[in-house]
Amino acid sequence: MAYQLTAEQLQWQSVARDFAERKLTPAKHWLEGEEFWKNAEMLAEHGFLGVTLPEEYGGMNLDLFSAMLIIEELCKVCPTSGRLVYHTGPGITNFINHLGTPEQKKKYLPQITAGKYYVALGMSEPDAGSAATDLATTAVEEGNFYKLNGSKIFVSEGHFAHAFVVYARFGNTGSPSDIGAILVERGTPGFSVGVAEENMSGEFQTALYFDDALVPKENVLVTRNAFKALMGVYNGVRLGYAAQTLGITQAAFDRTCQYVKERKQFGKQICEFQGVQWMIADMYLQLESARALLYKAAAEVVDNKTDKTSVSVAKVYVAEAAKKITDDCLQLHGGYGFSKEYPLEWYYRCVRAASIAGGTIQVHKTMLASSVLGRKFDQRK
Ligand SMILES: Cc1cc2nc3c(=O)[nH]c(=O)nc-3n(C[C@H](O)[C@H](O)[C@H](O)COP(=O)(O)OP(=O)(O)OC[C@H]3O[C@@H](n4cnc5c(N)ncnc54)[C@H](O)[C@@H]3O)c2cc1C
Known part of the structure; x- marks a missing residue:
C-alpha cells in the first residue's frame, strides 16, 4: 500500500468537504429538528x-476507506449528517449488504439509499454487553417462521428505525456457534420497541422486546456458525464509527486553533503562551497518530484483509485521543467551552461514546494483549 491517498480518494474527500461547507447546516440533534431533515434530504x-x-x-x-473519508469530512461540519451517511453505508446497513440474500437486498437497500428506510442494531442485552456471546435471545424454528424470545438494550435510533438486525441464538449448544442474525421489521406480531431514552450525546436509544415474535424465515441473515462472519462485518462498522469520531475531533481542534489566536488575556493572544502551544502540539500529535492508525486499518480492509488487531488498535487510539483532545479543546475555550453557546461541550459529549460503543476500550485492549502475546485469555476462568 502506498502511504498516501489515491487520486480517487482525494477527490471524494474534496467533494465531501466542498458539499459539507456549502450545503450543510450543523444540526445538533440527531433525527430531530428542521436542520437535520433538510440535511438528510440534500444528502x-x-x-x-x-x-x-x-x-x-x-x-x-465505494470502498470502506473512501466512505470513511467522506464521513470524516461531513462530521467536521455536521456530525449528525456524517452519522447518517455512516449508518446507511458502512454502518448497520452493511449487515444486509454483506450477509443478506439478493431478495433482502432488493427489498431494503434501495429504500435505504433513498433515505426512506432505516435499520438499527439489536445486539446488546441487559446481561450481555461486553460478554456478547452470552446473549440469551432465542430464535426457534416454527414452520415458515422463527419464533423470537428475549430482549435487547441500548439500540441506537430504535425509536425511529423501520427494521432491526437482531442477534439471536439459533441453536442450544450454549456456544458462540449458536449465534446468528435476523431482520425484524417494526410491526411484527410479538415484537415491541421500548420508550426512547436520550443519552449523553443527545442520541436516542431504546430497548427491544420479543415475546413469541414470529419473524418470517426469509428475514434470516445468518443462522448457526456465523459469529465470526457477523463480527467481521461489525469490524467495518467499528471503523466507520471511528471515522465519525475523528471528524468531530478535528472540528473541535480546528475551532480551538482559531480561538487561541483570537482570545486575548494578559494583553496578548493566548496562543502566545507556551503552556497553550504545548497543548496544541500534543493534540496535533494525537490527531495525526489517530488518523494514521485509522487509515492503516481501513487500507487493510480495502485489500480485503480485515485485520481485527488493526481495527482494535485504531478503535482504541481514536476513542482515547478524541476524549483527551475534545476535553483539552473545551479547556482552551475556558468558560465559553463549558457553555452551550459554543459546540465544544457537545463535541466532547459526542466522542465520549466511542470508548464504550462497538466494544469498550478495556475489551479491545484485552484482545490486543492476546494478539501481541499470542495467547488467549479466558475471561471466565
Ligand atoms: C452510544 C452508544 C450506542 C450504542 N449503540 C448500540 C446499538 O445500536 N446496538 C446495540 O446492540 N448496542 C449498542 N450499544 C451498547 C454497547 O455495545 C455496550 O454498551 C458495550 O458493548 C458495553 O456493554 P455494557 O454497556 O453492558 O457494559 P459492561 O459489559 O457491563 O461493562 C462495564 C465495564 O466493565 C468493563 N469490562 C467488562 N468486561 C471486562 C473484561 N473482561 N475485562 C476488563 N473490563 C471489562 C467494561 O470495559 C466497562 O468499563 C451502544 C452503546 C453506546 C454507549
Missing part, C-alpha cells in the same frame, strides 16, 4: 446515502 439528493452499497441499489459502490 439523499447528492447520493451520499448508502455510499458503500452497490450502484444497482442506488449506492456508489
Whole structure:
C-alpha cells in the first residue's frame, strides 16, 4: 500500500468537504429538528446515502476507506449528517449488504439509499454487553417462521428505525456457534420497541422486546456458525464509527486553533503562551497518530484483509485521543467551552461514546494483549 491517498480518494474527500461547507447546516440533534431533515434530504439528493452499497441499489459502490473519508469530512461540519451517511453505508446497513440474500437486498437497500428506510442494531442485552456471546435471545424454528424470545438494550435510533438486525441464538449448544442474525421489521406480531431514552450525546436509544415474535424465515441473515462472519462485518462498522469520531475531533481542534489566536488575556493572544502551544502540539500529535492508525486499518480492509488487531488498535487510539483532545479543546475555550453557546461541550459529549460503543476500550485492549502475546485469555476462568 502506498502511504498516501489515491487520486480517487482525494477527490471524494474534496467533494465531501466542498458539499459539507456549502450545503450543510450543523444540526445538533440527531433525527430531530428542521436542520437535520433538510440535511438528510440534500444528502439523499447528492447520493451520499448508502455510499458503500452497490450502484444497482442506488449506492456508489465505494470502498470502506473512501466512505470513511467522506464521513470524516461531513462530521467536521455536521456530525449528525456524517452519522447518517455512516449508518446507511458502512454502518448497520452493511449487515444486509454483506450477509443478506439478493431478495433482502432488493427489498431494503434501495429504500435505504433513498433515505426512506432505516435499520438499527439489536445486539446488546441487559446481561450481555461486553460478554456478547452470552446473549440469551432465542430464535426457534416454527414452520415458515422463527419464533423470537428475549430482549435487547441500548439500540441506537430504535425509536425511529423501520427494521432491526437482531442477534439471536439459533441453536442450544450454549456456544458462540449458536449465534446468528435476523431482520425484524417494526410491526411484527410479538415484537415491541421500548420508550426512547436520550443519552449523553443527545442520541436516542431504546430497548427491544420479543415475546413469541414470529419473524418470517426469509428475514434470516445468518443462522448457526456465523459469529465470526457477523463480527467481521461489525469490524467495518467499528471503523466507520471511528471515522465519525475523528471528524468531530478535528472540528473541535480546528475551532480551538482559531480561538487561541483570537482570545486575548494578559494583553496578548493566548496562543502566545507556551503552556497553550504545548497543548496544541500534543493534540496535533494525537490527531495525526489517530488518523494514521485509522487509515492503516481501513487500507487493510480495502485489500480485503480485515485485520481485527488493526481495527482494535485504531478503535482504541481514536476513542482515547478524541476524549483527551475534545476535553483539552473545551479547556482552551475556558468558560465559553463549558457553555452551550459554543459546540465544544457537545463535541466532547459526542466522542465520549466511542470508548464504550462497538466494544469498550478495556475489551479491545484485552484482545490486543492476546494478539501481541499470542495467547488467549479466558475471561471466565
Ligand atoms: C452510544 C452508544 C450506542 C450504542 N449503540 C448500540 C446499538 O445500536 N446496538 C446495540 O446492540 N448496542 C449498542 N450499544 C451498547 C454497547 O455495545 C455496550 O454498551 C458495550 O458493548 C458495553 O456493554 P455494557 O454497556 O453492558 O457494559 P459492561 O459489559 O457491563 O461493562 C462495564 C465495564 O466493565 C468493563 N469490562 C467488562 N468486561 C471486562 C473484561 N473482561 N475485562 C476488563 N473490563 C471489562 C467494561 O470495559 C466497562 O468499563 C451502544 C452503546 C453506546 C454507549
